Amino acid sequence: MKRIVNKHPLAIRWFHWVNFPVLAMMIWSGLLIYWANDVYRVGWDDTTVLKFFPDSFYKAFNISGRLAEGMALHFVFMWFFAINGLLYVLYTLISGEWRYLWPERKSFKEAWLVVLHDLHLRKTAPPQIKYNAAQRIAYSAIIVMGFGSLVTGLSIYKPVQFGWLCTLCGGYEWARIEHFALTIGYTLFFVIHIVQVVLAGWKNFQAMVTGFEAEQLPELEREPSAETTNSQNS
């Protein structure tokens, strides 16, 4: 006998996996667009620590000279990105899933303990329901970032009709910088996310596909329904 612990509702898995290729396409087409005016860097005065992006990067991924293709893709897939994201937010609000996702007041303190635990600097992790404090912050931040991408993107796309939005972003050029910075943020999120998923192991990954985790029940525990079941770790 196994105990099935339902973890991710079908809708959330759906939104998650739809977002994966859509966001990938948005980042890819965004790169094709960015190439045409690749002025951003990390540095000061004449010193450049990191150029976005080195020529070798463009070469490796064959990015050069594909602005039109990039725009054409970007302005179709933006709808999928926006609609999928809005449906996700609506679903979490209506279903009450947001309670597991939105950071609580204690989450900001606990997130440090989670990080210390993950770095093996602390033995115990704070107790959690479904998502730990660091996950709550990360998964909520990524939604806020998605919203930011829509706002800054719309400001660049229609800076006259949505002039007020553009002003809110600090003007046209700032909107472009913010739009770019958010994308860098997604890729950093992605890297950490992948590392964490790998570290969490197969069972955790499988739950994002199947929706549940199955736990082996000890032979003695025949009638677990009689017990009060506690929340599980992720």
Place this chain on the structure above:
Amino acid sequence: MENKPHELATDRQVRRRVIFSFIGFFIFISLVYLAFRWLYHTPDAAGVHAPLRKGYEVNEKIFGGTFNKNTLVKTYPLSAATTHVRVNGDVGMGDGFDPKSWKMHLVRGTGDTLLISIAEIKALPKTEIVFDFKCIEGWSQVTHWGGVKFTDFLAHFGLDTLAAYKYIGLQTPDKAYYVGIDMNSMLQPQTILCYEMNGKPLPYDQGAPLRLIIPVKYGIKQLKRIGTMFFSNTQPADYWAERGYDFYSGH
């Protein structure tokens, strides 16, 4: 099921659920793969895959439909204008052109072309604008332009009835560069036929003697060295729209 976080199942049931879930997952991955493969095998529609061209058109309907020509582009004080104005593209700007003998060919109808000299245009009231000129490549520059407001121009030459057409087409004298613009955007009050930059006559490489400045469009639409202007109810040929870009390309 989702309200019931815990339930019991035999090993067999668990295995079945896992297998079915992963079959669904692989079907999903395959569909995503097939969708992208399909997209990249669709026929070309003026430089982009047909469904993406359709995307441009749908977006034009959505955003063009909400376009309000009374919404003004943000303007800046004169001091904000740059003196180093970028020159970006020279298609249609071939040598051997004499701005002095220039006349604009304004096609009112078949066999009815009005020739307009720069003196006639300069005699009209001048409108100046300092705005953030935006290139489709992603850069922008606050620049200062002067010329005649397009609506003033139409009124002066008694062309108001032509404003009923859906589009305007513009061509360079050598016809190498050409754009089509929706009438709504042309009639936006900040659109000017421009003969001055930074208070001086328009430089040769900026399209002397007359160019289009249309702040609600990207630079690709702001044709330099206007040769011919015509009116049409069908989309006029557009240089960059034929090369994969959005015909509308407006803000």
